[in-house]
Amino acid sequence: MHSDRERCVRAVQSKDARFDGWFFTAVLTTGIYCRPSCPVVPPKPENMTFYPSAAACQQAGFRACKRCRPDTSPGSPEWNQRADLVARAMRLIADGVVDREGVPGLAARLGYSSRQVERQLRAELGAGPLALARAQRAQTARLLIETTALPMADIAFAAGFASIRTFNDTVREVYALSPGDLRTRAAARSTSRTATAPAPAAPTTPGALSLRLPFRAPLNPDNLFGHLAATAVPGVEEWRDGAYRRTLRLPYGNGIAALTPRPDHIACRLTLSDLRDLPVAISRCRRLLDLDADPVAIDDQLRADPVLAPLVDKAPGRRVPRTVDEAEFALRAVLGQQVSTAAARTHAARLVTAHGEPVDDPEGGLTHLFPSAGALAALDPESLAMPRTRRTTFTTLVRRLADGELHLGADSDWQETRTRLLALPGFGPWTADVISMRALGDPDAFLPTDLGIRRAAQELGLPSTPAALTARAAAWRPWRAYAVQYLWATDSHPINFLPV
Template sequence: MSNEDSRYEAVRSRDARFDGAFFFAVSTTGIYCRPSCPATTPRRRNVTFFPTSAAAQGSGFRACRRCRPDAVPGSAEWNARADVVGRAMRLISEGVVDREGVRGLAARLGYSTRQVQRQLNAELGAGPVALARAQRAHTARILLQTTGLQAAEIAFAAGFASVRQFNDTIKEIYALTPSELRAARPGRTARFGLVAPYATTGVLPLRLAFRGPYAARQLFDHLQRRALTGIEDISGEVGARTYRRTLRLPNGTGIAEVDEATGDGWLNCRLHLTELRDLTTASQRVRRLFDLDADPYAVAERLGEDPVLARLVAQRPGLRAPGAPDPHELAVRAVLGQQVSLAAGRTLGGALVAAYGEPLPEPVGPLTHLFPRADDLAQASLAELGMPESRRATLRTLGAALADGTVPLDAGVDRDQAEHALLGLRGIGPWTACYIRMRALGDPDVLLSGDVAVRAGMRRAGAPTAALAAHAHGWRPWRSYAMHHFWNVPTTEPADIRPPTTESTGP
């Protein structure tokens, strides 16, 4: 929404489509809210709009206790944008400022700290420190309301430098002390916020927000067909499945459990973390995997302009483009899947995990390992995989490039530069580089024009395949979602996503 009158109309209609896209604050109450807040609509002259919750907090407004604006899904704009602001927002959500400071953020972006500060303030009304502070406060609220941890433990787990800083921030943002905020934990009838029971020892129950419809069945099908033995598991019947996987995190390890059944705009998730400091990073990685910050309304509006895609969008509202919890892992798995069937790629991945994965201290059911580190693969023989030596050499080359940073793959990387670096590795061609860009880097606008499964899905749906790149220009900036719709066109066999036959030659 480009003007304030349009935003006010969204507030008047309590339009949840714009939760997370902007926030509004009321001067007479000193409170800021999400657009769908059920409270009485304030008068227009008393309303100010902000692009982020941090900007509202920086202007002296506190979070509404009724609609909990800090619990909204993230803006899809940050995934779509390739500029420094979009890249910075992705890194901040990963907890980079908490771990590395503003200097670390700026170094990753390739800008000076002053440039980063200026651009974020100019566009978002808040700098990196304020944006990270708002995220820490949200993490602290989750821990206060879902665990029995002491306040001091929560303060440092959320990333605060001191208990005093934690107390002051919580009181400023929520107008409550930490003890009062814990006592104000929302009940089961609350419309917004966390309503899961208190965590059992070592388990953090979360409800991960998303906007609009959510095609959970298709996403869980996608994950189930690709689940690697040892690091992933899906159990239960369709419609009530639970996905579990191991996570390698900055300070420790974790296991994420996500339920297929969706509530009123939430996915139920449970995190088992060896270090609570990893909560922000772990939750963000799960969000990326399940594409929870997508804007299905914007996707449907653009793709609906294509007659064939309009029909597919209507059949599968809220279809997501799965991301990846670990970019390095996804890159390795993409190479493993070159020139083989989906089942064969899964078998190779399981063999790689068994041979080179890091065993968990204690297995948790079928979850036994973490995915291998890139540097462990750089010098490995990989003989256990039974692959051609040329493919094993590609895996070693990729592992070395990921380990030494020749190919940077993180939340804030320049996607064009990352793709170019991948194409510079022998054995990696355009399909693999673009697939990694789409899933590992979360680019919503990737077109695998040579993908045989996309073209097969288009033919089954009755879409023209001639001059695909030109035809797909009208799908931008959501071409990744268009491909997922064509991959999900029914067939007698699940469509394998595989590269064209020329991929294995590489550059």
């Protein structure tokens, strides 16, 4: 996108928010970089240059605009619609892998050398993994400076900086303000804030932070939050006071996220046992709600099909409800094979009570983390109240996850992982495809054998047999996972409605 100069200039001149996060505009005369929708008067085209990432702007010596705050843009949708090396690397960087394991750890997870990863990221994003991780640290630091009263030393540690000096130097370089000046400026700002600015925190619980998660409009919250609430596992998830709440297993500790849909943002309240987990928690919440999607591009393609067009026009902006823990979702998918939603929740709740790690939730009714594969590895199969064949499927999956033979994560190759899942006993296309869609994030995953999809197809006059429906759905590629959401919406199942 950033290499198409004419298109970028048009987007900046029209202040088109749809392109926020797709590219960044650096202004040669001022030395700052902005999001395309920056509210200031656009610079002359000859004074604009374009970069694919905030990190590339920073490396070129540009500072972040204090008005449009480009570091708070939604993420590029590219990284969640591709499965190549660069996209997988970006998902891992967002999950904090470089900060925890360094570039060698990132490369090892991807199965490439550090040099290959560095070269490909620089070629596409104009910055290497260290610079991209540094930009993320700067963004986390700014968030903590502006929304908490934490001491600066604690913020530096939480954001992943190796020293106070590095923290101070980075903040000054990126924002042209010292950390103290950033906090003073935030406190003095008027209460009327943009949709992309962090909301002021009013924590009543130690370790609690409140912020806003931006997204590209439109966003339809009905199926997104309805699905999460209808399938919530007691103790791990709940719908309370208009918010979806759940526990989080994070690299340095645990946490609780409360996510509330608003017209122009998602209100996010995070309670963390270790603040170093903040960027990872934010990344996983964004991934859970599919907030980096480009709904206009997706809906435009699906709307080209006359059968889907009325569904899209009725409620545009549907997202794919995903997960904060890929292994957890896979285990729950097996528990839900050929049973009702209520039965699947009951099975999962029993496992949580018996094997989950207890958590403290002073603000609600959450009690446990979902048990890890390691914790479930020692369970007695006979204790599982399910048919023997499904017990075998479940315990085999647990064993493969626990011993590392099967890896499910942000860096997973979608096709390769789907093939490996289908090789497991008891895994058919439905289970593999729902894991691909909701856990791995494949935007083109399709569920032609799903009963709800087949009912919707029959009602809409589409082919109802899996093979014929798959052939008919070829025109929806690469967005078939979003077509699934529109087809599911034709039913009256609770997953399609925002809880009241």
